Amino acid sequence: MRIEEIITFLFAERLIQAFQAAVVRAVVRWWRIIVIAYVVTFVASTAAALWMMFFYAPVEATMGPIQKMFYVHLPFAINAFLACLAAFVGGVGFLWQRRMVWDDLSSAAAKVAALTCTVVLITGMIWGRYAWGKWWDWSPRLTFSLLLWLLYVVYLILRPSIESRQRRAAVCAVYAVAAFLDVPLVYLSSKLMPDIHPPSIALPALEMRLTLAAWFVPVTLLTAGLVVAFMRASRRARGRADAANADAAWSLSESEPTRP
């Protein structure tokens, strides 16, 4: 490596570090304002999306009012994929750098993935009851979606069953990486195989398309907000556990008999 390249590399590294530090400082400084802005935006966008769903978008001719379930179903499905991706990124990050912040991201995203997959399955089943006349069908898309939910529910059971923090993080990281392999299968299943689930749905009216777009805002905000909230909760729990361990170690050293 030439000297110019080394200087460029070091400068880039320092630049990235400085940028990260500036972002962290700004977030810490403006945290309350960020939270208030988030809550206001979330409440307003949810209210707007609900109003558009019930009063703005027209009732679909074939399925009737139950078609409105689609406006909730699709944004949650896309966000479930994003949460799975975040869990995967956290897993890869932990295996690469062994930093607990990646484990926090992976575990928080896996929790949100399980939650969003639950919403997707429930709304999909209600839709299916009216569209196909049955709650469930063992079609590829539905089967792989159920499998995706199962994978992230298993992840939630896996975490508390391993006591060592580093080992838990490593095992869960590997599991998050392996579980993500199901996401392309869910996406591609109805495109590649014959399936009762339509590969894509074209909304005929502009109002319908706008309503669908409006629902993406609160659902994405909810997903991102839950990931951040779970990450903070994990970090706090880790801090409390460290403090408790330090106290226990200190009291143990205090109670040891001294030599005469």
Add this chain to the structure above:
Amino acid sequence: MISVLRKIALLTAKDLRIEARSRQTLGLVIVLGVLIIVVLGLGLGMQASAAGYGATAVLWVAYVFGGVLCFEKTMAVERQDGALAALLAAPVDRGIIFAGKLLSNLVLVFALAAVVTPAAIVLFDFDLSAAPGSFAIVTGLSMLGFASVGTLFAAATSSSRLQGGLLAMLVFPICLPVVIASTRMLLGIFRDGKALGGDSLSVLVAFDVVYLVVSWLAFERLLEP
């Protein structure tokens, strides 16, 4: 290269020698596999049993449950008397340890299949003679993916509190895509009379490659004394 192959063969032989002396795992999983087939045959009733094609799915239930027990036992052997710590201290790459464990698991799972498959053929009146080669290829490729994931997570869960139950819970959902692909292919071959095509096989090979690479890369990060 020869040295690597020799090390893998040594590790596999060590595991199989332990199994041959103790005779614990294989006897247990074979009896379990036959029991599963009998119970499912009774549960599904005469009509489903007579149809024959149900055997492909029933066989996979037996393979999967028996296989998980094999994975757990081959890793549990290493936990006794600190054998794993000694193995990790040996000048052997962890990828080689993974390959050795995978091979010994594959031998055990194939031995299970060698006994359980004839039992299902007899009890379900399943006509394997229509395409025995295709059955062997599809089942063999699927078992490779299944065993690679099983070997990885057996190493991960061997020191956890739940152990056996947890391993089954981890391996089943991750291997389900392979199991679904395999049973669908076998149904296509035996029920619909389709020939085993390159497209179908490439799906299984793709699963195997992904599972093998992920398992091999992750194994060394999970293996701890």
